[in-house]
Amino acid sequence: MNDLELRLGPIAHGGHTVARHEGRVVFVRHGLPGELVRVRLTDTEPERRFWRGDVVEVLEGSPERREHVWAPADSLAAYAAGSVPVGGAEFGHINLAEQRRLKAAVVREQLSRLAHVTLDVEVEAVPFEATSDGAAHDDDGLHWRTRCSFAVDDEGRLAMHAHRSDAVVPIRDMPLAVQAIERLGLWDLDLSGVERVEVAAPASGETPLVVFTLAADLGSARLSALAEAVGDAASVSVVSARGGAPLTLHGRSAVSEQVGEYRYTVTGEGFWQIHRRAPEALMAAVLDAVGPELDEGAAAADLYAGAGLFTAPLAARVGTSGSVLSVEGSPGTSRDARRTFKRQRQVDVVQGRVERVLRQRAGQRLDAVVLDPPRAGAGREVVRQLVEAAPRAVAYVACDPASFARDLGWLLEAGWSLEWVRGLDLYPQTHHVETVALLKPGS
Numbered sequence: 389m390n391d392l393e394l395r396l397g398p399i400a401h402g403g404h405t406v407a408r409h410e411g412r413v414v415f416v417r418h419g420l421p422g423e424l425v426r427v428r429l430t431d432t433e434p435e436r437r438f439w440r441g442d443v444v445e446v447l448e449g450s451p452e453r454r455e456h457v458w459a460p461a462d463s464l465a466a467y468a469a470g471s472v473p474v475g476g477a478e479f480g481h482i483n484l485a486e487q488r489r490l491k492a493a494v495v496r497e498q499l500s501r502l503a504h505v506t507l508d509v510e511v512e513a514v515p516f517e518a519t520s521d522g523a524a525h526d527d528d529g530l531h532w533r534t535r536c537s538f539a540v541d542d543e544g545r546l547a548m549h550a551h552r553s554d555a556v557v558p559i560r561d562m563p564l565a566v567q568a569i570e571r572l573g574l575w576d577l578d579l580s581g582v583e584r585v586e587v588a589a590p591a592s593g594e595t596p597l598v599v600f601t602l603a604a605d606l607g608s609a610r611l612s613a614l615a616e617a618v619g620d621a622a623s624v625s626v627v628s629a630r631g632g633a634p635l636t637l638h639g640r641s642a643v644s645e646q647v648g649e650y651r652y653t654v655t656g657e658g659f660w661q662i663h664r665r666a667p668e669a670l671m672a673a674v675l676d677a678v679g680p681e682l683d684e685g686a687a688a689a690d691l692y693a694g695a696g697l698f699t700a701p702l703a704a705r706v707g708t709s710g711s712v713l714s715v716e717g718s719p720g721t722s723r724d725a726r727r728t729f730k731r732q733r734q735v736d737v738v739q740g741r742v743e744r745v746l747r748q749r750a751g752q753r754l755d756a757v758v759l760d761p762p763r764a765g766a767g768r769e770v771v772r773q774l775v776e777a778a779p780r781a782v783a784y785v786a787c788d789p790a791s792f793a794r795d796l797g798w799l800l801e802a803g804w805s806l807e808w809v810r811g812l813d814l815y816p817q818t819h820h821v822e823t824v825a826l827l828k829p830g831s
């Protein structure tokens with residue numbers, strides 16, 4: 389089918405604008421509300437109620453449009469060159485203030501539609517710390533990713549996936565990544581035999597960790613060549629094509645992260661917040677929410693705890709006479725938490741699914757809970773268990789406003805109240821948005 393000329397409607401959850409063609413909805417990426425554009429359809433199955441497409445030409449642009457911050461993700465440039473845009477910066481053509489207004493509109497819309505709550509939520513920028521060279525201080529929405537995941541193309545070049553596609557596009561820069569990742573110059577390496585490359589660069593500036601996941605088993609000479617190619621600039625591990633734990637080729641198997649006075653160990657398998665200022669920003673918001681319930685001796689829970697980002701301040705607040713139940717499903721990440729908290733006897737690190745652990749602990753006192761589920765949200769069963777446990781306050785940290793609004797709707801039905809919700813721009817240049825909310829049970 390030929391391209392379509394479409395007038396773009398409002399922004400929707402998922403990062404696209406909504407347009408219509410002959411009665412059918414078309415979800416269009418890389419545009420802005422109000423624009424008149426030419427759209428290349430990417431998903432047009434005839435029986436589908438809606439189609440998808442990318443903007444390839446702007447006929448009447450929005451005043452909020454600017455030159456894209458990163459060429460491989462620029463839809464206009466990519467299609468003009470006969471390629472496709474990579475995912476990961478689908479808002480890069482929009483000025484930052486407007487990106488945040490659009491994200492706030494999506495949060496408000498989800499809260500209204502799914503939780504029947506009308507609230508004037510804003511999405512705040514996450515302030516960067518001043519650096520001695522001043523380079524990273526500007527709020528330009530760049531150089532924030534301390535975690536990156538790359539593909540490798542058929543010629544062994546570092547690459548990234550196009551959105552909702554198996555297509556991979558080689559890249560030679562990554563301006564969303566912290567400079568420590570850019571400086572590794574992974575795009576100069578021959579990565580033949582590697583399927584995926586994960587990089588973790590601690591915000592402290594300590595040595596990064598590179599994890600190569602192999603496409604097929606490689607001999608020891610090739611593995612040594614890979615480690616040597618990276619050099620001393622990073623620790624290097626490999627994960628065999630058959631899976632299993634990473635094998636350290638060179639340097640350390642983990643990175644250390646420091647957030648305020650707390651120090652954490654995170655291995656190559658472990659979860660950590662991506663934006664370099666996210667840990668501080670989220671910790672502060674969570675403590676604003678549940679801090680007043682965390683007296684010495686209180687019982688707290690950190691659910692979906694990851695490597696224990698929030699477990700540490702909770703443990704400090706409740707002290708040795710209190711308790712913190714820290715629940716994480718991923719074995720590797722939970723192992724990281726166990727390592728970090730092994731000397732803190734008030735912390736109980738449990739590896740398992742939150743729904744199962746809450747069932748086992750039913751009846752146990754809980755004064756305050758931090759809930760930070762993955763994109764799918766906590767779900768009905770966990771919400772039911774929380775209502776039953778009746779803590780005095782819950783800090784709900786959400787990376788998906790739709791699943792958050794759905795869970796919130798159930799809590800409100802159970803008589804809970806939403807005290808406040810804040811939006812944080814932890815993913816500049818993308819449509820993603822983080823929210824933190826304080827929820828309390830009915831009296």
Ligand SMILES: C[S@@+](CC[C@H](N)C(=O)[O-])C[C@H]1O[C@@H](n2cnc3c(N)ncnc32)[C@H](O)[C@@H]1O
Pocket residue numbers: 659660661692693694695696697698715716717718721740741742743760761762787
């Ligand atoms: C958004 S992350 C938050 C981690 C941590 N709170 C942080 O900020 O670093 C969600 C975590 O939940 C874990 N997870 C996903 N589903 C789970 C489940 N059903 N039970 C327990 N943990 C789960 C994931 O492995 C991931 O570490």
